[in-house]
Amino acid sequence: MKALNEYTDMRAVYADTLIELAGEDERVVALDADLIAANGTAEFRRLYPQRMINVGVAEANMVGVAAGLSSRGFIPFASTFGCFATRRAFDQFFLSANYARRQVKLIGTDPGVTAQFNGGTHMPFCDMSLMRVIPDLVVVDAADTVSLYKLLRQVYAHPGCVYMRMHRKGAMTIYEEDQEVTLGKGIVISDGSDVTLIASGMVMVAEAIKAEQLLSAEGISAAVIDMHTIKPLDEELVGTYAKKTRAVVTCENAQRIGGLGSAVSEYLSESCPTRMRRVGVHDEFGEVGTQQYLQERFGLTAEKIVSAAKELIALK
Amino acid sequence: MEAQERAALEDKARTIRKMTIDEIGYLGVGHIGGAMSVIDILTVLYYKVMKIDAENPSWEERDKLVVSKGHAGPAVYAVLADKGYFPQSWLHTLNIGGTNLPSHCDMNRTPGIDFTTGSLGQGTSAAMGIALGDRMKDIDAYTYLIIGDGESQEGQVWEAAMFAAHYRLGKMIAFTDFNKMQIDGEVAAVMGIEDIMGKWSGFGWHVQRIDGHDVGQISDAIAAAQQEQERPSMIICDTIKGKGFFPGEGKVGSHSMAFDYARAQEAIAQLEQEGSR
Structure with a gap:
């Protein structure tokens, strides 16, 4: 290779x-x-x-x-x-x-x-x-x-x-070749203290990284986690960051019902109740368009992540 | 087939029928109709044709059998118990919580079961994967498959049929247990499957049609199918639902039927009388 x-x-x-x-x-x-x-x-x-x-x-x-x-x-x-x-x-x-x-x-x-x-x-x-x-x-x-x-x-x-x-087309390289990657263990892309952004997949991890930069420019410290394994969920990592930041935004290029956001909220609601927002598709069917159009149409953008994060911080 | 061999196989089929009635009757309810109709096919396969070893159920070189009409499990269990894959006492645990003999065939619970089935149609594709896998590994073994007539209404059966012909799975030998009945009535009334020979033939299979209760015809058909090197083979077996279980024989209601143990023993006695004639 x-x-x-x-x-x-x-x-x-x-x-x-x-x-x-x-x-x-x-x-x-x-x-x-x-x-x-x-x-x-x-x-x-x-x-x-x-x-x-x-x-x-x-x-x-x-x-x-x-x-x-x-x-x-x-x-x-x-x-x-x-x-x-x-x-x-x-x-x-x-x-x-x-x-x-x-x-x-x-x-x-x-x-x-x-x-x-x-x-x-x-x-x-x-x-x-x-x-x-x-x-x-x-x-x-x-x-x-x-x-x-x-x-x-x-x-x-x-x-x-x-x-x-x-993903078929397009690629993204975030990690060095020696990055430790373990099935079932999320990767902390950046540490933070005000809010945790938990994302999966190329589209939404990229948006979460962008959101972290936008938040940082406003003085908000966001942790970004690449939760590549949705099941089994890395509950330990989710729990650690929920306790640390007391605000969690999940980011998925999928239905919010039953996906990453559900997995995280199911765990947190039972083990470490934490205010959350789930950025993802709101119970809708897909449609045609460019990826950019569709991301905006279904709210899968860094801007949506940023506003969700700010909502949570305002509630603290 | 020699008269002596025929008599021995018929006697064995009768034994398996009695064991199957006893097994389901002990529980009090079960898929007696579709179990009884495949017993002659199972008998020829297990007692004459298949290269198997009850001491070593996972022997690589063995012939494999996928019973895609998974609800015929109780008939298969009777054969496997008789062959010594597990103690005959297991037969009285059919469908009891924690049993190794569930209603539908389960490869992870029952020694000798080659694939898990129950959702009709699915065993067909799995059987093609097994046949292809054995060929890829240069294993000289046949893969046998038994499907139901009602099951033949499932689209997946025909996806698998097309696949087997395309990949020239000459070591695939399948049987359709054509007992003419399914849960809601006669197959012809619910969703007719004829011209069943024409359908399989059109999908590129070698096709034969026989009396599925005649051990000689079953044996001859398998031998003819084994001569086919390039094409998969389908043997359409005309059968009678509930064959040999007189309270349910030829009745639509025998698909899943409740009968108590005393009634089972009466039915077994009737079968024994038939054997003594």
């Missing part, structure tokens, strides 16, 4: 990591449902034609075949757009993969507003909510190239099923 900060598409990090894993372990196989070109795994298919299984436009079958392959000892990575991965194949992933205790790594691409011109039909706003209710499932949304690479390697090693959201 090239240096992680040289990647310009997250899907290329995914593809190169998968190729690296396949080279190390012959049990690694990839499946897709007619989106090999879109999901960037054509090079994997060229190198390992027998280990790339295109099922055609049949996501339910893809997840079932992956579960069957897992029962023969393979470690399948099955990718498709996040909407189809989670909505279309929910029962197959729930039963054939998770209930049957297989090891299916389900990769859902084009998270939230990044589906852009594919619009409401293709816009996964509820994938995280759907996945969080599956018992024992690990649910991940990486924000940068370094964490994506390091998390993918841990997803591979995890002895169970994983749902991983993944």
Whole structure:
């Protein structure tokens, strides 16, 4: 693999990591449902034609075949757009993969507003909510190239099923290559004392970092946490920062119902009641538009995070 | 099939039927209809065809069976108990809290079950994954699959059918337990599946249609299917729902039926009389 900060598409990090894993372990196989070109795994298919299984436009079958392959000892990575991965194949992933205790790594691409011109039909706003209710499932949304690479390697090693959201186009590198990244442990991007911004995924971690700078310019000290693993939630880190700042804003490129904001509030309301605001999609369907339009349309911006943070501070 | 072998298999099928009635009757309720209709298929597979080892249920090279109509679990459990995968006493724990024998097949609870099923249609895709996986590992084994007729209404069955033909899964041999009945009535009235041979044939499968209660025909059909190297095989088995459980035989209501243990013993006695004729 090239240096992680040289990647310009997250899907290329995914593809190169998968190729690296396949080279190390012959049990690694990839499946897709007619989106090999879109999901960037054509090079994997060229190198390992027998280990790339295109099922055609049949996501339910893809997840079932992956579960069957897992029962023969393979470690399948099955990718498709996040909407189809989670909505279309929910029962197959729930039963054939998770209930049957297989090891299916389900990769859902084009998270939230990044589906852009594919619009409401293709816009996964509820994938995280759907996945969080599956018992024992690990649910991940990486924000940068370094964490994506390091998390993918841990997803591979995890002895169970994983749902991983993944950006296809565009990339962001926040971390140095030696950054410690651990599945289930949030990363403190910047420390702060007045408010904590907990974000997941490339879109909203970027907005949270921007929000921290805007708040800082106004003399407000915000901590920023990259909560790449939504489930299991890093409750210890959430609790520590809730106590420290007594104000928490969650930031997610998804439905607020059942996602990151829900996970954080469920924990805090029982263990450390803390004033919160949840920046995310308010119980709406997606629609077409540029990412910038959609972020503004659904309130997924640094400005929204800033105003939520100020509201909380005013209430202290 | 030689008369002696036929008699032995028929006798074994009768034993499995009696065990299945006893197993469900002990609990007092269960999917007796769809369990009884697959027993001749299971008998030929487990006592003549499949390369398996009860001492080593996870043996890599074994033939695998996915019972996608997972509610036929009790019939499979009777076979597995008879083969020695677990003690026969387990059969009286069917569906009791904490049991290893749940209503629908569960690979993590029951030794000898190759895949977890219950949501109809899903076992088909998993079976294709198993067959493909064995081929990728150069394992010379067959993957057998049993689906229901009502189950054939599930779209996933046809996604998997298309997949198996495209990937030339020649070691995939499937059976449709065509007992003509589903929960809401006769299959033809609820959602007809004919022309079932034409459907599978159109999806690129080698297709045969037989009497699913004739052990000789089942055996011959499997042998013919094994000759197919390139195409997956479907054996449509005309069966009778509840076959051999006289209070429910040929009745729609036998899909899931309540009957007490005394009634089960009467039904078993009736089956024994049939065997002595």
